[in-house]
Amino acid sequence: MLEQLTGSEDPHPIYEQVRARGPLVRDNGVWVTADHAMCNKILRDRRFGVRYTDGTYPGMSGLLPESFLETDPPDHTRLRRLAAPAFSPKKIDEYRTRVEKVAESLLHDDEFDLIADFAAPLPIAVISELLGIPDSDTGDFADYGRLIAASFDQPMTPEMHLAAEKVGALFERLIAERRARPGDDVISSLVAAEAERKLTAKELMGTLVLLLIAGFETTVNLIGNGVRALLDHPAQWALFKANPDMAPDVVEEVLRWAPPVHLTNRIAHEQVDLVGADQEITLLLGAANRDPRVFPEPHRFDVLRVQQPEHLAFSSGVHYCLGATLARMEGDVAFRALARKMPDLRQAGPATFRDSVVIRGLRSFPVSRS
Template identity: 40%
Template sequence: MTTADDPFIAVRDGARHRALAELAAAGPVHHMRLATGADAWVVTGHAEARAVLTDPRVVKSGASTSPFGAELPAELVTALDSHMLNTDPPEHTRLRRLVSAAFTRRRVEALAPRIERICDELLDGLEETLKAEGEADLITAFAAPLAITVICELLGVPPGSREDVRAWAGPLLAGRFAGYEAYHRASEEMVAFLRGLLADKRRAPADDLLSALIAVRDGEDRLTEDELTSMVHLLLLAGHETTVNLIANGMNALFADPAQLALLRAEPERLPAAIEELLRYDSPAQVPIPAITAEPIEVAGRRIPAGENIVVALLAVNRDPARFPDPGVLDLTRDAGGHLAFGHGVHHCLGAPLARLETRIALAALLRRFGDLTLAVPAESLERLPSLIINRLATLPVRRGH
């Protein structure tokens, strides 16, 4: 595989899926050099991915394996990466139990009316931009501000800090692709901000998730300071990035298939099921947090020694023809249940209900308000941001009419 075909750094839209399909056709597990420079076993088969993601011998290796974990000051690493995605049971069980006690489904569902209002306001702005300029970037005008506003309001981040959070999110999500200086600077500024925010919430608790996380108890157990800053860091980044990508990738897929877009506009009641197919078809994340083998394992007949990196390629797994017939076809009528876009096993995404809720409301409002919205550039000109973890379009220019 050439660098240009590497599925994790390919930027031309569609190139990642093509490269992964070629890889998967040769078998469900492969040893390869990642774009980050690390060697890893990349799993592309659906059944194999489910097995790996639930195998107790495949473990997280802690915060030290985070981007630049060996180079950054230790206090920054522990302040940002002491969260449940980097831990295994029983520590993971403890963290998830504490966080789940505050981040409840009821709290998420109560956000629906507010999400609808935010959508309406952003779509007003989108309409004005389209009238004035003829086209707009659906990510910067709608998907990104919607997602960052919702997660910040949920957590209790002041409105004046949200642009800073979005700025820090760029290098923190890009990891090694951002370069050490940008990543280090964003880490320092994020940690300082989070510590100040925690201090403010302790002085004046509010009806928000951050205050609830500070207060949550399980007997004598509670989240430590590093666990709190790490959890809020995780929620801020993953809690908005997944939704941004789900909305943008979903609309991009629908623009490319006018018949499916027409079906959804004609039958909006299909939206919940359609979102599952959009998650399967072009997942918002490329891989879960990578793991390592604590002892030798066998995957699809191949022996993987202890101490090896394991990466599950979600874009390939969710298009495995052994699990999903005609996987490269967008079919909003299919049963897409069983996709692994939100992971699998104990690390299944805690924020999945929020991403689904936001996307359902966002797509419903967008399709209702803009019945003639189309892509404003040739589809082949769209590009993705280089990343190991995320699957994000750089821009999604749209216009009205045909």
């Protein structure tokens, strides 16, 4: 059943078939769940991890250096703690003015592609500043990040390998510069941690690549999916424009209704109920976010919805998205800016979608301000 997800613009009919079979089912030899309670339970259960019990990782290897996303405690805890200060609430508040200025500067054309001209440049400007990427490198940086992210669930291409090499070379150059002249950016703080033997050179590189992809991909798809949802629901768009302080509520409903990441996997480290040690479970987060036992009328986009319990767009448990607060703030700023500067925004051409099962979003979305 899950093989049908490839090439499907709307995966929810398939998700509903999975849900109808029960909270935890076998599909072509793979355990899978579309149940919110089951997903949340597994994500929070320390008896599950992202690696097999022998320490190997089930995903691809060789293209990217491993990051804390691919590790279990205690390594995950150690590496995440080193990156966390850059995403503290205080730091996020400091970034907001910069994000607002970037958003304003990007909204000047009468017709434009929402993804290429707004949703992508906004987060890449922020993550570039956070990491201390020079302005001259940000354009290539965004292109490389997009190609690397595509490698999550697509066959490797020469372009993807080249992008990984280019990103590695860029970070190696910046690491060398920070060793010679430390600053107050994330790279400098991680370089200092490496000097204190708190992480290895390989872990340093893996952490930086993860921050690039996570900081970019989550937000560009949050913005793209959100604007499409608002324009497809004119009453919701009108309600928001009349009440711009509802932006945080809009962000949460977009994350529930059309999350950037639709699935993740966990591996049992011991016998757990029906699942034996080293058996893998696919958690359909996009389906869990529309579980009717949790969210009334789950397929209805409603910015007034009470988000209780919380959706799983940012996962849960120890792997809860480190950049969640940053992504929420960027989405808040982006939606407010569009509502204020382009209240008559409309779709101006056919949208195209990413060919991805894991990361769901738009490839292009032509819009017009009137």
